[in-house]
Amino acid sequence: MINKELETYLERRINEATVILSFRILLENVINNGAKSTLTKTQIEEEFNRQNYKYGISTFRSDYVLRQSGNDKNAISQHKDQFFIKPNFIQGMNTPDFREVANLIDQHWDKLSQEQHRFMNNIEAQLEKTLGIKKDFIEKMLLKVETRKKGQCFEVTSFSILKVYLQNRGFELNRYSTVYSNDGGIDFTAQNAVYQVTTKLDKRKFKEDLNKVPLKHRIFVFRELSANFDKKVFDNELILDYLSPTELIDYLNYLSEREPAERNLNKIIENILSEFKREYYVSK
Structure with a gap:
Protein backbone atom coordinates (compact mmCIF):
# COMPACT_ATOMS: atom_id res chain seq x y z
CA MET A 1 0.00 0.00 0.00
CA SER A 113 15.28 7.95 -20.65
CA GLN A 114 14.46 5.69 -23.59
CA GLU A 115 12.07 8.33 -24.96
CA GLN A 116 14.76 10.99 -24.67
CA HIS A 117 17.28 8.85 -26.54
CA ARG A 118 14.77 8.10 -29.30
CA PHE A 119 14.04 11.82 -29.55
CA MET A 120 17.75 12.65 -29.83
CA ASN A 121 18.33 9.88 -32.36
CA ASN A 122 15.47 11.24 -34.47
CA ILE A 123 17.02 14.73 -34.48
CA GLU A 124 20.39 13.32 -35.55
CA ALA A 125 18.75 11.20 -38.28
CA GLN A 126 17.44 14.36 -39.96
CA LEU A 127 20.97 15.20 -41.07
CA GLU A 128 20.70 12.40 -43.64
CA LYS A 129 17.32 13.51 -45.04
CA THR A 130 16.55 15.63 -48.09
CA LEU A 131 16.53 19.42 -47.91
CA GLY A 132 12.71 19.62 -47.92
CA ILE A 133 12.35 17.09 -45.11
CA LYS A 134 14.97 18.91 -43.04
CA LYS A 135 13.13 22.21 -43.44
CA ASP A 136 9.76 20.63 -42.53
CA PHE A 137 11.34 19.02 -39.46
CA ILE A 138 12.78 22.34 -38.22
CA GLU A 139 9.45 24.10 -38.79
CA LYS A 140 7.55 21.44 -36.84
CA MET A 141 10.05 21.64 -33.98
CA LEU A 142 9.50 25.39 -33.87
CA LEU A 143 5.71 25.45 -34.07
CA LYS A 144 4.24 22.12 -33.01
CA VAL A 145 6.49 19.74 -31.10
CA GLU A 146 6.43 19.78 -27.28
CA THR A 147 8.54 17.81 -24.83
CA ARG A 148 7.81 17.25 -21.14
CA LYS A 149 9.10 20.78 -20.60
CA LYS A 150 6.59 23.11 -22.23
CA GLY A 151 8.28 25.58 -24.55
CA GLN A 152 11.55 23.66 -24.68
CA CYS A 153 11.37 22.90 -28.40
CA PHE A 154 10.37 26.44 -29.28
CA GLU A 155 13.24 27.98 -27.32
CA VAL A 156 15.86 25.54 -28.63
CA THR A 157 14.69 25.75 -32.25
CA SER A 158 14.25 29.53 -32.33
CA PHE A 159 17.78 29.87 -30.94
CA SER A 160 19.16 27.45 -33.55
CA ILE A 161 17.54 29.30 -36.45
CA LEU A 162 18.63 32.72 -35.19
CA LYS A 163 22.14 31.53 -34.41
CA VAL A 164 22.75 30.35 -37.98
CA TYR A 165 21.00 33.36 -39.54
CA LEU A 166 23.14 35.81 -37.53
CA GLN A 167 26.30 33.74 -37.82
CA ASN A 168 26.07 34.04 -41.60
CA ARG A 169 26.17 37.80 -41.11
CA GLY A 170 29.14 37.83 -38.79
CA PHE A 171 27.31 38.04 -35.45
CA GLU A 172 27.31 35.54 -32.61
CA LEU A 173 24.26 34.52 -30.58
CA ASN A 174 24.81 32.53 -27.39
CA ARG A 175 22.63 30.48 -25.07
CA TYR A 176 24.17 29.55 -21.74
CA SER A 177 21.19 28.52 -19.62
CA THR A 178 18.61 25.81 -20.22
CA VAL A 179 14.81 25.92 -20.20
CA TYR A 180 13.41 26.68 -16.71
CA SER A 181 16.85 27.37 -15.29
CA ASN A 182 17.37 30.43 -13.11
CA ASP A 183 18.65 32.64 -15.94
CA GLY A 184 17.58 36.02 -14.58
CA GLY A 185 15.43 36.65 -17.64
CA ILE A 186 18.25 36.20 -20.16
CA ASP A 187 17.59 33.34 -22.60
CA PHE A 188 20.02 34.28 -25.39
CA THR A 189 22.76 36.88 -25.46
CA ALA A 190 24.17 38.95 -28.33
CA GLN A 191 26.73 41.73 -28.49
CA ASN A 192 24.43 44.58 -27.45
CA ALA A 193 21.18 42.96 -26.32
CA VAL A 194 19.56 39.99 -24.61
CA TYR A 195 16.76 37.85 -26.00
CA GLN A 196 13.76 36.96 -23.84
CA VAL A 197 11.80 33.94 -25.06
CA THR A 198 8.35 32.62 -24.24
CA THR A 199 5.73 30.48 -25.93
CA LYS A 200 2.83 32.78 -25.05
CA LEU A 201 3.49 36.43 -24.29
CA ASP A 202 0.84 38.12 -22.18
CA LYS A 203 0.73 41.36 -20.19
CA ARG A 204 2.00 39.78 -16.98
CA LYS A 205 4.91 37.96 -18.64
CA PHE A 206 5.84 41.09 -20.60
CA LYS A 207 6.02 43.22 -17.44
CA GLU A 208 8.00 40.56 -15.60
CA ASP A 209 10.57 40.26 -18.38
CA LEU A 210 10.81 44.01 -18.84
CA ASN A 211 11.65 44.39 -15.15
CA LYS A 212 14.41 41.82 -15.45
CA VAL A 213 17.90 42.82 -16.61
CA PRO A 214 17.43 46.55 -15.85
CA LEU A 215 18.51 49.11 -18.47
CA LYS A 216 19.55 46.40 -20.95
CA HIS A 217 18.35 46.39 -24.53
CA ARG A 218 16.32 43.34 -25.41
CA ILE A 219 14.46 41.46 -28.12
CA PHE A 220 11.29 39.53 -27.35
CA VAL A 221 10.79 36.15 -29.05
CA PHE A 222 7.38 34.49 -28.78
CA ARG A 223 5.29 31.79 -30.41
CA GLU A 224 1.99 33.55 -29.80
CA LEU A 225 0.51 36.64 -28.16
CA SER A 226 -2.39 36.56 -25.73
CA ALA A 227 -5.71 37.79 -27.16
CA ASN A 228 -5.65 41.11 -25.31
CA PHE A 229 -1.96 41.89 -25.89
CA ASP A 230 -1.35 45.35 -27.35
CA LYS A 231 1.77 45.54 -29.54
CA LYS A 232 2.04 49.24 -28.75
CA VAL A 233 3.83 48.26 -25.53
CA PHE A 234 6.80 47.27 -27.68
CA ASP A 235 7.37 50.99 -28.24
CA ASN A 236 9.86 51.15 -25.40
CA GLU A 237 13.42 52.46 -25.43
CA LEU A 238 14.71 49.16 -24.03
CA ILE A 239 13.07 47.02 -26.72
CA LEU A 240 15.00 46.80 -29.98
CA ASP A 241 12.66 44.38 -31.73
CA TYR A 242 10.25 41.48 -31.32
CA LEU A 243 10.15 38.22 -33.25
CA SER A 244 7.09 36.08 -33.87
CA PRO A 245 6.96 32.73 -35.74
CA THR A 246 6.39 34.74 -38.93
CA GLU A 247 9.88 36.27 -38.77
CA LEU A 248 11.48 33.02 -37.61
CA ILE A 249 9.92 31.09 -40.52
CA ASP A 250 11.07 33.88 -42.89
CA TYR A 251 14.64 33.37 -41.63
CA LEU A 252 14.28 29.61 -42.03
CA ASN A 253 12.96 30.04 -45.58
CA TYR A 254 15.83 32.35 -46.41
CA LEU A 255 18.40 29.89 -45.09
CA SER A 256 16.79 27.01 -46.96
CA GLU A 257 16.83 28.91 -50.25
CA ARG A 258 20.18 30.65 -49.89
CA GLU A 259 23.26 28.66 -50.92
CA PRO A 260 24.77 26.75 -49.27
CA ALA A 261 21.24 25.72 -48.20
CA GLU A 262 22.25 22.19 -47.19
CA ARG A 263 24.93 23.49 -44.89
CA ASN A 264 22.60 26.10 -43.40
CA LEU A 265 19.92 23.56 -42.47
CA ASN A 266 22.48 21.07 -41.22
CA LYS A 267 23.88 23.77 -38.93
CA ILE A 268 20.40 24.45 -37.54
CA ILE A 269 19.79 20.75 -36.85
CA GLU A 270 23.27 20.35 -35.34
CA ASN A 271 22.55 23.31 -33.04
CA ILE A 272 19.20 21.78 -32.03
CA LEU A 273 20.96 18.51 -31.23
CA SER A 274 23.71 20.26 -29.28
CA GLU A 275 21.23 22.29 -27.24
CA PHE A 276 19.15 19.24 -26.38
CA LYS A 277 22.28 17.45 -25.26
CA ARG A 278 22.76 20.31 -22.82
CA GLU A 279 19.09 20.20 -21.87
CA TYR A 280 19.22 16.49 -21.12
CA TYR A 281 22.87 16.33 -20.02
CA VAL A 282 23.23 13.25 -22.21
CA SER A 283 25.97 11.04 -20.83
CA LYS A 284 28.15 9.30 -23.38
Missing part, protein backbone atom coordinates in the same frame (compact mmCIF):
# COMPACT_ATOMS: atom_id res chain seq x y z
CA ILE A 2 1.27 3.47 -0.89
CA ASN A 3 0.55 6.29 1.53
CA LYS A 4 -2.02 8.72 0.03
CA GLU A 5 0.13 11.80 0.65
CA LEU A 6 3.08 10.08 -0.98
CA GLU A 7 0.89 9.03 -3.90
CA THR A 8 -0.16 12.66 -4.46
CA TYR A 9 3.45 13.81 -4.18
CA LEU A 10 4.59 11.28 -6.79
CA GLU A 11 1.81 12.30 -9.18
CA ARG A 12 2.97 15.91 -8.97
CA ARG A 13 6.72 15.49 -8.91
CA ILE A 14 7.76 12.22 -10.55
CA ASN A 15 8.66 13.98 -13.83
CA GLU A 16 10.89 16.53 -12.06
CA ALA A 17 14.28 14.87 -12.25
CA THR A 18 16.18 16.85 -9.61
CA VAL A 19 13.31 16.50 -7.15
CA ILE A 20 12.57 12.84 -7.65
CA LEU A 21 16.20 11.68 -7.65
CA SER A 22 16.78 13.42 -4.31
CA PHE A 23 13.68 11.69 -2.97
CA ARG A 24 14.70 8.34 -4.48
CA ILE A 25 18.07 8.51 -2.68
CA LEU A 26 16.38 9.18 0.66
CA LEU A 27 13.89 6.39 -0.04
CA GLU A 28 16.71 3.91 -0.64
CA ASN A 29 18.13 4.95 2.71
CA VAL A 30 14.75 4.24 4.32
CA ILE A 31 14.67 0.79 2.68
CA ASN A 32 18.15 -0.02 4.00
CA ASN A 33 18.11 1.71 7.39
CA GLY A 34 14.51 2.26 8.45
CA ALA A 35 11.84 4.96 8.32
CA LYS A 36 13.69 7.33 10.67
CA SER A 37 16.98 7.26 8.78
CA THR A 38 18.58 10.51 7.61
CA LEU A 39 21.31 11.67 5.25
CA THR A 40 23.49 14.75 5.16
CA LYS A 41 23.61 17.00 2.11
CA THR A 42 27.08 15.64 1.33
CA GLN A 43 25.85 12.04 1.42
CA ILE A 44 22.93 12.90 -0.89
CA GLU A 45 25.30 14.75 -3.23
CA GLU A 46 27.66 11.76 -3.51
CA GLU A 47 24.83 9.39 -4.43
CA PHE A 48 23.14 11.97 -6.68
CA ASN A 49 26.31 12.35 -8.75
CA ARG A 50 26.54 8.58 -9.19
CA GLN A 51 23.01 8.34 -10.58
CA ASN A 52 22.32 11.70 -12.30
CA TYR A 53 23.04 10.35 -15.81
CA LYS A 54 20.02 8.02 -15.49
CA TYR A 55 17.80 11.07 -15.10
CA GLY A 56 19.43 13.20 -17.78
CA ILE A 57 20.46 15.92 -15.34
CA SER A 58 23.61 17.68 -14.25
CA THR A 59 25.53 17.31 -11.01
CA PHE A 60 24.01 18.01 -7.62
CA ARG A 61 23.17 21.49 -6.35
CA SER A 62 22.27 22.05 -2.71
CA ASP A 63 19.00 23.80 -3.51
CA TYR A 64 17.66 20.52 -4.96
CA VAL A 65 16.96 19.44 -1.38
CA LEU A 66 16.97 22.80 0.43
CA ARG A 67 14.08 24.26 -1.57
CA GLN A 68 11.94 21.19 -0.85
CA SER A 69 12.31 21.46 2.91
CA GLY A 70 9.75 23.50 4.80
CA ASN A 71 6.99 23.06 2.22
CA ASP A 72 4.12 20.90 3.47
CA LYS A 73 3.43 19.56 -0.02
CA ASN A 74 6.96 18.20 -0.38
CA ALA A 75 8.08 14.88 1.06
CA ILE A 76 11.58 15.94 2.13
CA SER A 77 12.36 17.77 5.36
CA GLN A 78 15.45 18.87 7.23
CA HIS A 79 16.63 19.04 10.84
CA LYS A 80 19.95 20.80 11.28
CA ASP A 81 22.26 19.15 8.71
CA GLN A 82 20.15 16.00 8.30
CA PHE A 83 17.57 15.38 5.55
CA PHE A 84 14.80 12.81 5.70
CA ILE A 85 11.41 11.81 4.31
CA LYS A 86 8.60 13.27 6.42
CA PRO A 87 6.89 10.64 8.59
CA ASN A 88 3.39 11.55 7.34
CA PHE A 89 4.44 10.65 3.77
CA ILE A 90 5.46 7.09 4.67
CA GLN A 91 3.13 6.37 7.58
CA GLY A 92 1.49 2.94 7.32
CA MET A 93 4.05 1.65 4.82
CA ASN A 94 6.52 -1.21 5.21
CA THR A 95 9.68 -2.27 3.39
CA PRO A 96 7.88 -4.05 0.51
CA ASP A 97 5.79 -0.88 0.01
CA PHE A 98 8.93 1.23 -0.11
CA ARG A 99 10.44 -1.12 -2.70
CA GLU A 100 7.26 -0.87 -4.75
CA VAL A 101 7.61 2.93 -4.84
CA ALA A 102 11.32 2.68 -5.69
CA ASN A 103 10.54 0.30 -8.57
CA LEU A 104 7.78 2.60 -9.80
CA ILE A 105 10.21 5.54 -9.95
CA ASP A 106 12.94 3.46 -11.62
CA GLN A 107 10.60 2.05 -14.28
CA HIS A 108 9.14 5.50 -14.98
CA TRP A 109 12.58 7.05 -15.51
CA ASP A 110 13.84 4.12 -17.55
CA LYS A 111 10.92 4.77 -19.90
CA LEU A 112 11.58 8.54 -20.01
Whole structure:
Protein backbone atom coordinates (compact mmCIF):
# COMPACT_ATOMS: atom_id res chain seq x y z
CA MET A 1 0.00 0.00 0.00
CA ILE A 2 1.27 3.47 -0.89
CA ASN A 3 0.55 6.29 1.53
CA LYS A 4 -2.02 8.72 0.03
CA GLU A 5 0.13 11.80 0.65
CA LEU A 6 3.08 10.08 -0.98
CA GLU A 7 0.89 9.03 -3.90
CA THR A 8 -0.16 12.66 -4.46
CA TYR A 9 3.45 13.81 -4.18
CA LEU A 10 4.59 11.28 -6.79
CA GLU A 11 1.81 12.30 -9.18
CA ARG A 12 2.97 15.91 -8.97
CA ARG A 13 6.72 15.49 -8.91
CA ILE A 14 7.76 12.22 -10.55
CA ASN A 15 8.66 13.98 -13.83
CA GLU A 16 10.89 16.53 -12.06
CA ALA A 17 14.28 14.87 -12.25
CA THR A 18 16.18 16.85 -9.61
CA VAL A 19 13.31 16.50 -7.15
CA ILE A 20 12.57 12.84 -7.65
CA LEU A 21 16.20 11.68 -7.65
CA SER A 22 16.78 13.42 -4.31
CA PHE A 23 13.68 11.69 -2.97
CA ARG A 24 14.70 8.34 -4.48
CA ILE A 25 18.07 8.51 -2.68
CA LEU A 26 16.38 9.18 0.66
CA LEU A 27 13.89 6.39 -0.04
CA GLU A 28 16.71 3.91 -0.64
CA ASN A 29 18.13 4.95 2.71
CA VAL A 30 14.75 4.24 4.32
CA ILE A 31 14.67 0.79 2.68
CA ASN A 32 18.15 -0.02 4.00
CA ASN A 33 18.11 1.71 7.39
CA GLY A 34 14.51 2.26 8.45
CA ALA A 35 11.84 4.96 8.32
CA LYS A 36 13.69 7.33 10.67
CA SER A 37 16.98 7.26 8.78
CA THR A 38 18.58 10.51 7.61
CA LEU A 39 21.31 11.67 5.25
CA THR A 40 23.49 14.75 5.16
CA LYS A 41 23.61 17.00 2.11
CA THR A 42 27.08 15.64 1.33
CA GLN A 43 25.85 12.04 1.42
CA ILE A 44 22.93 12.90 -0.89
CA GLU A 45 25.30 14.75 -3.23
CA GLU A 46 27.66 11.76 -3.51
CA GLU A 47 24.83 9.39 -4.43
CA PHE A 48 23.14 11.97 -6.68
CA ASN A 49 26.31 12.35 -8.75
CA ARG A 50 26.54 8.58 -9.19
CA GLN A 51 23.01 8.34 -10.58
CA ASN A 52 22.32 11.70 -12.30
CA TYR A 53 23.04 10.35 -15.81
CA LYS A 54 20.02 8.02 -15.49
CA TYR A 55 17.80 11.07 -15.10
CA GLY A 56 19.43 13.20 -17.78
CA ILE A 57 20.46 15.92 -15.34
CA SER A 58 23.61 17.68 -14.25
CA THR A 59 25.53 17.31 -11.01
CA PHE A 60 24.01 18.01 -7.62
CA ARG A 61 23.17 21.49 -6.35
CA SER A 62 22.27 22.05 -2.71
CA ASP A 63 19.00 23.80 -3.51
CA TYR A 64 17.66 20.52 -4.96
CA VAL A 65 16.96 19.44 -1.38
CA LEU A 66 16.97 22.80 0.43
CA ARG A 67 14.08 24.26 -1.57
CA GLN A 68 11.94 21.19 -0.85
CA SER A 69 12.31 21.46 2.91
CA GLY A 70 9.75 23.50 4.80
CA ASN A 71 6.99 23.06 2.22
CA ASP A 72 4.12 20.90 3.47
CA LYS A 73 3.43 19.56 -0.02
CA ASN A 74 6.96 18.20 -0.38
CA ALA A 75 8.08 14.88 1.06
CA ILE A 76 11.58 15.94 2.13
CA SER A 77 12.36 17.77 5.36
CA GLN A 78 15.45 18.87 7.23
CA HIS A 79 16.63 19.04 10.84
CA LYS A 80 19.95 20.80 11.28
CA ASP A 81 22.26 19.15 8.71
CA GLN A 82 20.15 16.00 8.30
CA PHE A 83 17.57 15.38 5.55
CA PHE A 84 14.80 12.81 5.70
CA ILE A 85 11.41 11.81 4.31
CA LYS A 86 8.60 13.27 6.42
CA PRO A 87 6.89 10.64 8.59
CA ASN A 88 3.39 11.55 7.34
CA PHE A 89 4.44 10.65 3.77
CA ILE A 90 5.46 7.09 4.67
CA GLN A 91 3.13 6.37 7.58
CA GLY A 92 1.49 2.94 7.32
CA MET A 93 4.05 1.65 4.82
CA ASN A 94 6.52 -1.21 5.21
CA THR A 95 9.68 -2.27 3.39
CA PRO A 96 7.88 -4.05 0.51
CA ASP A 97 5.79 -0.88 0.01
CA PHE A 98 8.93 1.23 -0.11
CA ARG A 99 10.44 -1.12 -2.70
CA GLU A 100 7.26 -0.87 -4.75
CA VAL A 101 7.61 2.93 -4.84
CA ALA A 102 11.32 2.68 -5.69
CA ASN A 103 10.54 0.30 -8.57
CA LEU A 104 7.78 2.60 -9.80
CA ILE A 105 10.21 5.54 -9.95
CA ASP A 106 12.94 3.46 -11.62
CA GLN A 107 10.60 2.05 -14.28
CA HIS A 108 9.14 5.50 -14.98
CA TRP A 109 12.58 7.05 -15.51
CA ASP A 110 13.84 4.12 -17.55
CA LYS A 111 10.92 4.77 -19.90
CA LEU A 112 11.58 8.54 -20.01
CA SER A 113 15.28 7.95 -20.65
CA GLN A 114 14.46 5.69 -23.59
CA GLU A 115 12.07 8.33 -24.96
CA GLN A 116 14.76 10.99 -24.67
CA HIS A 117 17.28 8.85 -26.54
CA ARG A 118 14.77 8.10 -29.30
CA PHE A 119 14.04 11.82 -29.55
CA MET A 120 17.75 12.65 -29.83
CA ASN A 121 18.33 9.88 -32.36
CA ASN A 122 15.47 11.24 -34.47
CA ILE A 123 17.02 14.73 -34.48
CA GLU A 124 20.39 13.32 -35.55
CA ALA A 125 18.75 11.20 -38.28
CA GLN A 126 17.44 14.36 -39.96
CA LEU A 127 20.97 15.20 -41.07
CA GLU A 128 20.70 12.40 -43.64
CA LYS A 129 17.32 13.51 -45.04
CA THR A 130 16.55 15.63 -48.09
CA LEU A 131 16.53 19.42 -47.91
CA GLY A 132 12.71 19.62 -47.92
CA ILE A 133 12.35 17.09 -45.11
CA LYS A 134 14.97 18.91 -43.04
CA LYS A 135 13.13 22.21 -43.44
CA ASP A 136 9.76 20.63 -42.53
CA PHE A 137 11.34 19.02 -39.46
CA ILE A 138 12.78 22.34 -38.22
CA GLU A 139 9.45 24.10 -38.79
CA LYS A 140 7.55 21.44 -36.84
CA MET A 141 10.05 21.64 -33.98
CA LEU A 142 9.50 25.39 -33.87
CA LEU A 143 5.71 25.45 -34.07
CA LYS A 144 4.24 22.12 -33.01
CA VAL A 145 6.49 19.74 -31.10
CA GLU A 146 6.43 19.78 -27.28
CA THR A 147 8.54 17.81 -24.83
CA ARG A 148 7.81 17.25 -21.14
CA LYS A 149 9.10 20.78 -20.60
CA LYS A 150 6.59 23.11 -22.23
CA GLY A 151 8.28 25.58 -24.55
CA GLN A 152 11.55 23.66 -24.68
CA CYS A 153 11.37 22.90 -28.40
CA PHE A 154 10.37 26.44 -29.28
CA GLU A 155 13.24 27.98 -27.32
CA VAL A 156 15.86 25.54 -28.63
CA THR A 157 14.69 25.75 -32.25
CA SER A 158 14.25 29.53 -32.33
CA PHE A 159 17.78 29.87 -30.94
CA SER A 160 19.16 27.45 -33.55
CA ILE A 161 17.54 29.30 -36.45
CA LEU A 162 18.63 32.72 -35.19
CA LYS A 163 22.14 31.53 -34.41
CA VAL A 164 22.75 30.35 -37.98
CA TYR A 165 21.00 33.36 -39.54
CA LEU A 166 23.14 35.81 -37.53
CA GLN A 167 26.30 33.74 -37.82
CA ASN A 168 26.07 34.04 -41.60
CA ARG A 169 26.17 37.80 -41.11
CA GLY A 170 29.14 37.83 -38.79
CA PHE A 171 27.31 38.04 -35.45
CA GLU A 172 27.31 35.54 -32.61
CA LEU A 173 24.26 34.52 -30.58
CA ASN A 174 24.81 32.53 -27.39
CA ARG A 175 22.63 30.48 -25.07
CA TYR A 176 24.17 29.55 -21.74
CA SER A 177 21.19 28.52 -19.62
CA THR A 178 18.61 25.81 -20.22
CA VAL A 179 14.81 25.92 -20.20
CA TYR A 180 13.41 26.68 -16.71
CA SER A 181 16.85 27.37 -15.29
CA ASN A 182 17.37 30.43 -13.11
CA ASP A 183 18.65 32.64 -15.94
CA GLY A 184 17.58 36.02 -14.58
CA GLY A 185 15.43 36.65 -17.64
CA ILE A 186 18.25 36.20 -20.16
CA ASP A 187 17.59 33.34 -22.60
CA PHE A 188 20.02 34.28 -25.39
CA THR A 189 22.76 36.88 -25.46
CA ALA A 190 24.17 38.95 -28.33
CA GLN A 191 26.73 41.73 -28.49
CA ASN A 192 24.43 44.58 -27.45
CA ALA A 193 21.18 42.96 -26.32
CA VAL A 194 19.56 39.99 -24.61
CA TYR A 195 16.76 37.85 -26.00
CA GLN A 196 13.76 36.96 -23.84
CA VAL A 197 11.80 33.94 -25.06
CA THR A 198 8.35 32.62 -24.24
CA THR A 199 5.73 30.48 -25.93
CA LYS A 200 2.83 32.78 -25.05
CA LEU A 201 3.49 36.43 -24.29
CA ASP A 202 0.84 38.12 -22.18
CA LYS A 203 0.73 41.36 -20.19
CA ARG A 204 2.00 39.78 -16.98
CA LYS A 205 4.91 37.96 -18.64
CA PHE A 206 5.84 41.09 -20.60
CA LYS A 207 6.02 43.22 -17.44
CA GLU A 208 8.00 40.56 -15.60
CA ASP A 209 10.57 40.26 -18.38
CA LEU A 210 10.81 44.01 -18.84
CA ASN A 211 11.65 44.39 -15.15
CA LYS A 212 14.41 41.82 -15.45
CA VAL A 213 17.90 42.82 -16.61
CA PRO A 214 17.43 46.55 -15.85
CA LEU A 215 18.51 49.11 -18.47
CA LYS A 216 19.55 46.40 -20.95
CA HIS A 217 18.35 46.39 -24.53
CA ARG A 218 16.32 43.34 -25.41
CA ILE A 219 14.46 41.46 -28.12
CA PHE A 220 11.29 39.53 -27.35
CA VAL A 221 10.79 36.15 -29.05
CA PHE A 222 7.38 34.49 -28.78
CA ARG A 223 5.29 31.79 -30.41
CA GLU A 224 1.99 33.55 -29.80
CA LEU A 225 0.51 36.64 -28.16
CA SER A 226 -2.39 36.56 -25.73
CA ALA A 227 -5.71 37.79 -27.16
CA ASN A 228 -5.65 41.11 -25.31
CA PHE A 229 -1.96 41.89 -25.89
CA ASP A 230 -1.35 45.35 -27.35
CA LYS A 231 1.77 45.54 -29.54
CA LYS A 232 2.04 49.24 -28.75
CA VAL A 233 3.83 48.26 -25.53
CA PHE A 234 6.80 47.27 -27.68
CA ASP A 235 7.37 50.99 -28.24
CA ASN A 236 9.86 51.15 -25.40
CA GLU A 237 13.42 52.46 -25.43
CA LEU A 238 14.71 49.16 -24.03
CA ILE A 239 13.07 47.02 -26.72
CA LEU A 240 15.00 46.80 -29.98
CA ASP A 241 12.66 44.38 -31.73
CA TYR A 242 10.25 41.48 -31.32
CA LEU A 243 10.15 38.22 -33.25
CA SER A 244 7.09 36.08 -33.87
CA PRO A 245 6.96 32.73 -35.74
CA THR A 246 6.39 34.74 -38.93
CA GLU A 247 9.88 36.27 -38.77
CA LEU A 248 11.48 33.02 -37.61
CA ILE A 249 9.92 31.09 -40.52
CA ASP A 250 11.07 33.88 -42.89
CA TYR A 251 14.64 33.37 -41.63
CA LEU A 252 14.28 29.61 -42.03
CA ASN A 253 12.96 30.04 -45.58
CA TYR A 254 15.83 32.35 -46.41
CA LEU A 255 18.40 29.89 -45.09
CA SER A 256 16.79 27.01 -46.96
CA GLU A 257 16.83 28.91 -50.25
CA ARG A 258 20.18 30.65 -49.89
CA GLU A 259 23.26 28.66 -50.92
CA PRO A 260 24.77 26.75 -49.27
CA ALA A 261 21.24 25.72 -48.20
CA GLU A 262 22.25 22.19 -47.19
CA ARG A 263 24.93 23.49 -44.89
CA ASN A 264 22.60 26.10 -43.40
CA LEU A 265 19.92 23.56 -42.47
CA ASN A 266 22.48 21.07 -41.22
CA LYS A 267 23.88 23.77 -38.93
CA ILE A 268 20.40 24.45 -37.54
CA ILE A 269 19.79 20.75 -36.85
CA GLU A 270 23.27 20.35 -35.34
CA ASN A 271 22.55 23.31 -33.04
CA ILE A 272 19.20 21.78 -32.03
CA LEU A 273 20.96 18.51 -31.23
CA SER A 274 23.71 20.26 -29.28
CA GLU A 275 21.23 22.29 -27.24
CA PHE A 276 19.15 19.24 -26.38
CA LYS A 277 22.28 17.45 -25.26
CA ARG A 278 22.76 20.31 -22.82
CA GLU A 279 19.09 20.20 -21.87
CA TYR A 280 19.22 16.49 -21.12
CA TYR A 281 22.87 16.33 -20.02
CA VAL A 282 23.23 13.25 -22.21
CA SER A 283 25.97 11.04 -20.83
CA LYS A 284 28.15 9.30 -23.38
